[in-house]
Amino acid sequence: xxxxxxxxxxxxxxxxxxxxxxxxxxxxxxxxxxxxxxxxxxxxxxxxxxxxxxxxxxxxxxxxxxxxxxxxxxxxxxxxxxxxxxxxxxxxxxx
Amino acid sequence: xxxxxxxxxxxxxxxxxxxxxxxxxxxxxxxxxxxxxxxxxxxxxxxxxxxxxxxxxxxxxxxxxxxxxxxxxxxxxxxxxxxxxxxxxxxxxxxxxxxxxxxxxxxxxxxxxxxxxxxxxxxxxxxxxxxxxxxxxxxxxxxxxxxxxxxxxxxxxxxxxxxxxxxxxxxxxxxxxxxxxxxxxxxxxxxxxxxxxxxxxxxxxxxxxxxxxxxxxxxxxxxxxxxxxxxxxxxxxxxxxxxxxxxxxxxxxxxxxxxxxxxxxxxxxxxxxxxxxxxxxxxxxxxxxxxxxxxxxxxxxxxxxxxxxxxxxxxxxxxxxxxxxxxxxxx
Numbered sequence: 001x002x003x004x005x006x007x008x009x010x011x012x013x014x015x016x017x018x019x020x021x022x023x024x025x026x027x028x029x030x031x032x033x034x035x036x037x038x039x040x041x042x043x044x045x046x047x048x049x050x051x052x053x054x055x056x057x058x059x060x061x062x063x064x065x066x067x068x069x070x071x072x073x074x075x076x077x078x079x080x081x082x083x084x085x086x087x088x089x090x091x092x093x094x095x
Numbered sequence: 096x097x098x099x100x101x102x103x104x105x106x107x108x109x110x111x112x113x114x115x116x117x118x119x120x121x122x123x124x125x126x127x128x129x130x131x132x133x134x135x136x137x138x139x140x141x142x143x144x145x146x147x148x149x150x151x152x153x154x155x156x157x158x159x160x161x162x163x164x165x166x167x168x169x170x171x172x173x174x175x176x177x178x179x180x181x182x183x184x185x186x187x188x189x190x191x192x193x194x195x196x197x198x199x200x201x202x203x204x205x206x207x208x209x210x211x212x213x214x215x216x217x218x219x220x221x222x223x224x225x226x227x228x229x230x231x232x233x234x235x236x237x238x239x240x241x242x243x244x245x246x247x248x249x250x251x252x253x254x255x256x257x258x259x260x261x262x263x264x265x266x267x268x269x270x271x272x273x274x275x276x277x278x279x280x281x282x283x284x285x286x287x288x289x290x291x292x293x294x295x296x297x298x299x300x301x302x303x304x305x306x307x308x309x310x311x312x313x314x315x316x317x318x319x320x321x322x323x324x325x326x327x328x329x330x331x332x333x334x335x336x337x338x339x340x341x342x343x344x345x346x347x348x349x350x351x352x353x354x355x356x357x358x359x360x361x362x363x364x365x366x367x368x369x370x371x372x373x374x375x376x377x378x379x380x381x382x383x384x385x386x387x388x389x390x391x392x393x394x395x396x397x398x399x400x401x402x403x404x405x406x407x408x409x410x411x412x413x414x415x416x417x418x419x420x421x422x423x424x425x426x
Contacts, residue, residue, distance in 0.1 A: 011385045076389030 001094055002062040003086040004055050006069070007033055009078040010048030016079070017053060019068055024061040026094055029054045039078040050078075056086060056094050110414035119223055120410060122312040126319020127406075130326075138317045146314045150219055151277055153303040153310075154237050155284015160296040161234025163289045169359055170235050173368075176358050177239045180372055182246035184347055185211040189254050191343075196335045198395070204255040205384045205391035206336075209400040210343055211247015212376030213240055215277050216318060217408050221370040223308050224413050225363045232363030237281040243371055244278060245269075248380055252387050275379060318405075325402030332398045340375075340403035348373030348416045356423050366420040373416065374408055375400035 004025075008016055013030070020028055033052040057065070062083050073079045088094065105113075114120055129136045185207035192203035218240050225232050273279075288296060296303075329337065351372030355365025377400045384391060 011382060015386075 001056050001086050001088050001091060002059045002083050004057060004062050004065055004081060004083045006053045006065075006079065006081045007035070008051055008053065008073070008080075010051055012073060012077050012079065013051035013053065016069075016073070019072075020053070020055055020065060023064045023068060025055040025057045025065070027055065037078060037080065056088060058094065107414065107418040110418055111411065114224065114414040115410060117224075117227065118312050119220060119308060119315055123315040123319040123322075123406070123409060126316040126321075127323040128319075129316075130320050130323040136320070138320075143314075143317055146310055146317070148276065148280060149303075149310055150307070150314060151215070151280035152284045153307050154219060154222060155281045156288040156291075156296060156299070156303050157284075158234045158237040159285040159288020160291065160293045161288075162285065163292040164234075167233055167235055169233075170238075173233070173235075173355075173358050173360060173364070174238060174242050176354050177368060177371065178242045178246055180351060180354055180368075181211055181213070181243035182250045184372065185247050185251035185254065188343060189251065192339065196339060199391075200255045201388045201391040202395050204251045205388050205396045206339075206399055207254065208248045208251035208384050208388075209375045209377070209380040209396050210347065210404075211251055212245070212380045213243045213247075213371045214374035214376055214400075214405060214408070215240055215281075215378070216314070217370060217374040217405065217413075218367070219311060220315070220409055221367050221413055221416075223311055224417065225366070226308075228417070230363040230366075230417075232361055232367060235285070236364060236367050237285055239368065239371060241278045241282050244376070244379055245273070248376070248383055252384075255388065277378070315409075322401050322406055325398050328394050328398040329402060331394060332402075336395065336399050337403060340399040341407055344373035344375070344404050344408055344412055345415070348412065349419060352416060352420050352423060355420075362420050362424040362426060365423070366417050369416040369420060370408065370413060373404075373412055375404040377401040377405060 006016060017028055017030070031052045031054075032049040034049060055065075066081060066083070069079060069081050128134075185204075188207040188210045189203050192198045192206055193200060196203070198206070222232075222236070348369040350369075352365045352369035354372075355368035358365075358368075360368060377397065380400070381393065381397055384396060385393060
């Protein structure tokens with residue numbers, strides 16, 4: 001199984017979650033995050049804090065998620081993503 | 096609310112001075128100062144949300160109660176006029192930015208969207224100003240905010256060619272704005288106030304009416320901090336954008352006041368329509384534009400609307416528009 005972690009500016013978080021579920025993720029965990037990256041510190045309260053979205057999926061789904069992020073998000077939005085191989089209990093839960 | 100004394104023919108300079116030295120505006124400057132001295136003053140998010148909910152609901156309730164007392168005949172005409180004006184503003188903002196300012200199409204459309212939409216906080220300050228001046232106004236004005244928030248954004252987005260697969264943006268835009276708390280609470284408050292009537296509202300007046308200006312002070316303290324954080328981007332914004340963000344509100348404000356006069360609004364009502372036309376959104380529009388026009392630079396549209404136009408309208412614009420409406424109405 002692969003754990004995909006996406007850290008995104010708040011405005012696109014809802015969209016990314018919809019996309020994850022559409023691409024085959026069966027669930028996700030979302031937490032607020034703060035930090036700094038190549039686009040600078042995100043501090044504007046009106047747009048909300050950065051969101052860290054984690055999901056455990058099959059490797060093929062992880063690939064699809066990455067392709068999708070490259071195509072639709074990386075150019076204009078503050079989004080990073082990375083993946084780790086992980087061991088899980090009850091693997092059948094993750095589709 | 097007696098820090099301003101109603102006076103039939105106050106000079107523009109007097110109005111300016113009275114506005115600048117009202118607690119509401121002074122608190123805004125205090126917020127600016129807090130950022131400049133890098134104070135650790137910070138509003139918790141929950142307080143900011145709480146204050147904005149209070150202000151939106153309070154203004155809706157008060158308007159609804161006034162509506163229940165007297166059915167206002169011109170209501171639909173005024174709402175239609177506001178809607179058309181909001182939709183039309185981007186049509187002259189866009190060419191000015193695109194061809195005079197030489198902005199990219201996306202940036203020009205993004206800024207146009209902000210000026211076509213309205214700033215609820217500027218509206219609240221205008222209402223507080225009218226109350227302080229003892230100037231009467233129509234009860235349904237909060238509904239005007241609701242109808243003017245969306246059309247400008249929609250029209251501005253139509254001005255640029257859209258990338259493929261952008262249909263999703265429209266659904267998100269509509270949902271953001273219509274179900275967003277500002278429109279929901281303003282309209283919801285109007286209905287509640289209307290159904291409860293003036294006598295019903297008397298029971299909650301002590302909470303929703305008397306403390307209004309005080310709560311607005313707190314809110315503007317926070318807004319002073321938020322707006323002044325954009326000041327750092329001013330140098331990068333360029334002279335054209337700064338001039339645009341100062342002059343366009345004056346033009347739009349004058350058009351709004353004139354339109355209000357044509358629609359037979361009271362002087363206070365025409366003033367509010369002017370303020371709404373002059374104001375630039377910095378909540379609904381940025382959220383929508385960020386998704387709909389990702390190539391547009393937030394540093395440009397936020398600096399213009401939040402860093403320049405909002406403080407300008409709050410401090411200088413409001414008394415100016417009031418003076419202009421007085422001149423038009425022959426007061």
